[in-house]
Structure formats: structure tokens, C-alpha cells
Amino acid sequence: MSMDTPGSQSSLHRANLERVLRAVRMAGSLTQAEIARSTGLSAATVSNIVRELKESGTVVVADTSSGGRRARSVSLSGDAGIVVGVDFGHTHLRVAVGNLAHRVLAEESEPIDTDVSAQQGFDRAEQMVAKLLKQAGFRSDKVIGVGLGVPGPIDVETGALGSTAILPGWTGVRPGQELSQRLGMQVYVDNDANLGALGELVWGAGRGLGDLAYIKVASGVGSGLVINGQIYRGPGGTAGEIGHITLDEAGPVCRCGNRGCLETFVGSRYLLNLLNANHPGELTLSKVVQLAHQGDLGCRRVIADAGRQIGMGVATLCNLLNPRRIILGGDLAEAGELVLSPIRDSVARYAIPSAGRQLSVVPGTLGGRAEVLGALALVMSEMGESGVIRQPSAVGA
Numbered sequence: 001m002s003m004d005t006p007g008s009q010s011s012l013h014r015a016n017l018e019r020v021l022r023a024v025r026m027a028g029s030l031t032q033a034e035i036a037r038s039t040g041l042s043a044a045t046v047s048n049i050v051r052e053l054k055e056s057g058t059v060v061v062a063d064t065s066s067g068g069r070r071a072r073s074v075s076l077s078g079d080a081g082i083v084v085g086v087d088f089g090h091t092h093l094r095v096a097v098g099n100l101a102h103r104v105l106a107e108e109s110e111p112i113d114t115d116v117s118a119q120q121g122f123d124r125a126e127q128m129v130a131k132l133l134k135q136a137g138f139r140s141d142k143v144i145g146v147g148l149g150v151p152g153p154i155d156v157e158t159g160a161l162g163s164t165a166i167l168p169g170w171t172g173v174r175p176g177q178e179l180s181q182r183l184g185m186q187v188y189v190d191n192d193a194n195l196g197a198l199g200e201l202v203w204g205a206g207r208g209l210g211d212l213a214y215i216k217v218a219s220g221v222g223s224g225l226v227i228n229g230q231i232y233r234g235p236g237g238t239a240g241e242i243g244h245i246t247l248d249e250a251g252p253v254c255r256c257g258n259r260g261c262l263e264t265f266v267g268s269r270y271l272l273n274l275l276n277a278n279h280p281g282e283l284t285l286s287k288v289v290q291l292a293h294q295g296d297l298g299c300r301r302v303i304a305d306a307g308r309q310i311g312m313g314v315a316t317l318c319n320l321l322n323p324r325r326i327i328l329g330g331d332l333a334e335a336g337e338l339v340l341s342p343i344r345d346s347v348a349r350y351a352i353p354s355a356g357r358q359l360s361v362v363p364g365t366l367g368g369r370a371e372v373l374g375a376l377a378l379v380m381s382e383m384g385e386s387g388v389i390r391q392p393s394a395v396g397a
């Protein structure tokens, strides 16, 4: 045990060490110059800390090039710790095992029944985690933490899943506690939209950005907001409920009890209803997208109208938060320009010009993997450094 007191040289050194580790962990790998830029530490301090972390085996340093110049990239050692991601969706369960150097070592997805009980769902998750850890060649005591994604709001105080139309039998279940007891591991829980945002921020279309919104359009409509590089959840955990912006107060009644919410125009149930009459057979959102790409005029019209309406919600978001990028996820994102172009048109029309000017609207690059990769990133973001630093140095370098 060190006897650090706040403000002492060794506690300052320790704090700097932790800043460097956190920056490297969230980025995957960084050059020493990039570490200095993102932590605000001097080049000499970064150089000393990296040398120390390298000697203890916490990080590895490799030659690379940056802007045509030789540079050295720093990443966490591949055996510094293992993280697990578990993503429960409307119709799927996806599990991934990765290391702190951002390598995904094993990953698997399987369909689950929409009315599966929470107990059956957790049984299956437990089996998949054990199987994938074995496949990756790691024992469970190497796991630093598990990120868990659920398709509904989590009560910040009780950890209970709020009312959800997506997994009706799960209301009131405390998913984090349940999975933690079963696995004997630390579990961090968040909703699917926040994890999609984290996934795209760390691994996908949002890399290197500090301010973005990830908008997921599936059965429900939600968003994950990243402000200054951090997910913004709000005190009750409900920030980002873009699906319940009122577009028409005389519109259809929404599951939230209001009328004419954005979700009642673009949620998959509502979109499919518009097409049922003249598209026989069982339609899904991804089938509609596929038909639209093949030229089906009705499907193209429905997707374009959805884009315009999503754009109205996005315009409001831009006026309030001025994000740099909007990343569209969920099945509707597969429509590409058929949906993105009407979103951009609406933003141009309804957002104040200075809020929309620097905005880009792009599809996510991770597809259906965004949430499970976000679950890995959630552990990296929430974990402390104590499990990672191998030989804490008591004296400043």
C-alpha cells in the first residue's frame, strides 16, 4: 500500500498515469504526440509514463507512421485484461469477448424469441459467455467486467428495467444484478441506443469525434448522445428520447401516452402498417429496405417520408446540442441515401443554419454489431485503472 496524500508528487504521478491509460484504452492505440494532445500532459511527461508502463508490461509500443513521419504507437498489452459484451435485442442475443487492445477475440449472435422470459434469456447469455471465453482461451478470472445492453430504459437508482414494449416480460427485472450474480463478474448496464453511440464512437463512424448523436430506428426510436466525448444520460437515465418529440398533437396515440410522437410515424410497426394493404406476406423493416433498393415505389416513398420526419427530430436535436455528426443505426440505416438524403433536407429546412452547417449525417459502420461493441467500450469507459496497472510506481518519474 502506498501512503499517497492528495497533492503529493506520487499521487500526481499516479493521476497522470491513469489519464494516459484511459486515453489509450478508449482510442485503442495512440502515438505519444496524440497522448500528449488528448491528456494535456507535456511530451516529456508522456514519454516517461509510457516508458514506465512499457517496462511493467502494461502497454506495448510499436513503430508506425503518422503524417509521413515515423512515430511510435502505444496500445494496451493484449493480456492486460478481458472484457465481455452482452446485447439483448428485440429478436437477438449477441455476445462478444475482447481485450483492452480493442481486439475482438470471439463473437456470436443468435435469434431469441421476442416473448422469451428474462430467466431463459439470462440462461442463454450465461452459456454463451462461458463458451466464447473458452473459445478465446481465457479463464473467467481474467475478465475485468461485462457490459450489458438492454432495449429499454434502466432506472438509475434501482437498476430495474422500466416498462418496455420491446421485451414485455422483462419489466421490473434488474438485469445487471441478475447477470452479475450468475457470472460472478462486475456488470455495467446501459440501454441499446447509448451503447450504439459508444460503439460507433470508439470503433465506428464516430471515431475521433467528441460530440455526436446516434439515432436508432427499429421497433422503437431512441438516441444516444455523446457530449465532450462522454455519453450524456441525464440524472434519471432518460436523456435522448428523441422518439417522443411531438410532431402532431392530433396524431396517433403513442405507447408513452402522448399523441403524434416521432415514433408513431417512423417506428417499424407504424411503417409496416402503411404497406400491409398492398404488400402481401410478412413484412419486416429490413425487407422493406430491400424492396426499396429494388425499386418498389411504395417502399421508397415510406422510407423517404420517414427520413423527412426523422430529420425534423434531428433538427430539434441540432438546435439544442449542435452535434458534429448524426449516425443512423438500426435496420432503417441500411436504406442509405434513400433515408439519409431526406433527413439532410429536413435538417436544412428546420434547424437554424449555424446548428446544421457543420453537421454530417451518415449511416453507422458497425451495423448490428454496434451495441455489443458498445458494451465492450462501456466496460473500458467505466472501469478504474487499478486492475490494469501492473506495478504501481510509488515515486514520480
Ligand SMILES: [Zn+2]
Pocket (backbone or CB within 6 Å): 243, 244, 254, 255, 256, 257, 258, 261, 263
Ligand atoms: Zn411517445
